[in-house]
Amino acid sequence: SQQGEEDPQALSIQEGENATMNCSYKTSINNLQWYRQNSGRGLVHLILIRSNEREKHSGRLRVTLDTSKKSSSLLITASRAADTASYFCATDGRDDKIIFGKGTRLHILP
Amino acid sequence: GAVVSQHPSWVICKSGTSVKIECRSLDFQATTMFWYRQFPKQSLMLMATSNEGSKATYEQGVEKDKFLINHASLTLSTLTVTSAHPEDSSFYICSALGLAGSQETQYFGPGTRLLVL
Numbered sequence: 001s002q003q004g005e006e007d008p009q010a011l012s013i014q015e016g017e018n019a020t021m022n023c024s025y026k027t028s029i030n031n032l033q034w035y036r037q038n039s040g041r042g043l044v045h046l047i048l049i050r051s052n053e054r055e056k057h058s059g060r061l062r063v064t065l066d067t068s069k070k071s072s073s074l075l076i077t078a079s080r081a082a083d084t085a086s087y088f089c090a091t092d093g094r095d096d097k098i099i100f101g102k103g104t105r106l107h108i109l110p
Numbered sequence: 111g112a113v114v115s116q117h118p119s120w121v122i123c124k125s126g127t128s129v130k131i132e133c134r135s136l137d138f139q140a141t142t143m144f145w146y147r148q149f150p151k152q153s154l155m156l157m158a159t160s161n162e163g164s165k166a167t168y169e170q171g172v173e174k175d176k177f178l179i180n181h182a183s184l185t186l187s188t189l190t191v192t193s194a195h196p197e198d199s200s201f202y203i204c205s206a207l208g209l210a211g212s213q214e215t216q217y218f219g220p221g222t223r224l225l226v227l
Contacts, residue, residue: 035218045218088154 005101006089012107019076021104023089024069032065033090034074037103046074046087076106084108113137114206116219123194124227131189131222133204139184140206145177148201148221160187194226 006023013019023032034046049056049065049072056063062075076083086103113136123129133143141162146154158179159167166179178190187206191198203221 006087006104008104010105010107012109013079014109015079015081017079019079019083019106019108021074021087021089021106023072023074023091023101025072025089025091026070028067029091031092032063032072034061034063034072035088035090036085037088038085079106079108081108081110114204114217114219116202116204116222118222119220120223122225122227125195126193129191129194129224131191131202131204131224133187133189133206133219135185135206135208135217138206138208140187140208141184142207143181143187144205144207145179145187145189146203146205148203154203157189191224194224196226199224199226 005025006021008021011019011021023034025032029051031048031050033048036044036046038044047056047058047061047063049063051065051067054065056065060077062077063072064075065072072089074087074089084107086105088103089101115134115136117132117134121129121131133145135143143160145157145160147157148154156169157172157177158169158174160179160181161167162181162184164181166174166181168174168177176192178192179187180190181187187204189202189204201221201223203218205218208217
């Protein structure tokens with residue numbers, strides 16, 4: 001069964017606005033990661049947040065983790081055209097196997 | 111941070127040939143590496159778990175004779191797609207288990223795009 005599940009599946013916003021994506025998971029985790037995938041390109045690691053952390057920042061990215069709700073959010077502030085991509089959350093499941101969600105396709109409109 | 115590389119990043123081959131993809135952990139040792147496959151507009155699917163010095167563990171539905179995995183050293187795992195067919199065309203991604211602080215976590219390679227003609 002799928003561990004990480006992002007919502008929304010697709011999101012279109014105007015350039016300059018903030019984009020928020022959510023991820024829910026089912027079982028306890030050690031850490032949660034967010035990745036970006038540009039069309040036709042490989043995964044790019046954005047940020048890792050550990051289970052004992054609640055919030056983490058990296059540039060225009062802000063990730064929160066609520067282990068009681070088994071959910072995480074990725075906020076991209078002041079979005080840019082280059083932020084157009086698919087964003088995946090990934091959690092470590094059983095046997096150290098990392099499980100990806102289906103991703104959120106983010107489209108930044110000019 | 112931990113870096114994982116894959117080679118080649120792009121490969122085109124004829125149907126029936128074999129293709130080898132390398133996955134290397136550049137600045138850390140990884141006893142465990144994973145191989146994933148991604149079809150267009152779908153999420154990553156775990157194919158197999160590669161353990162250094164032992165046989166890989168394949169996920170259900172993945173043919174071990176079709177996708178040969180070798181993890182001969184602590185920094186290198188290879189995936190060989192044997193007798194490739196057009197339906198094997200996909201994006202192959204590896205990951206390696208490393209440490210984030212004291213916590214073990216996975217670091218992903220950039221992926222290899224395979225196109226079988």
